[in-house]
Amino acid sequence: MxxxxxxxxxxxxxxxxxxxxxxxxGFGFRGPLNLPVRLQ
Structure with missing residues (x-):
């Protein structure tokens, strides 16, 4: 990746x-549905 x-x-x-x-x-392949980040 x-x-x-x-x-x-x-x-x-x-x-x-x-x-x-x-x-x-998810359970086996758990991952975020959203990922609100701040880019600088």
Whole structure:
């Protein structure tokens, strides 16, 4: 998976302003339905 390392490299100051607002889905392959981040 190359997307996440590239994203973190491009936006090193990326933050998750409200972790409680992330909605999760799934059991075996659990993942976020949304991921509201702030890019700087």
């Amino acid at each position: 190359l997307l996440l390392p590239m994203l973190f490299e491009r936006f090193p100051n990326m933050t998750l302003p409200d972790p409680a607002s992330v909605r999760w889905h």
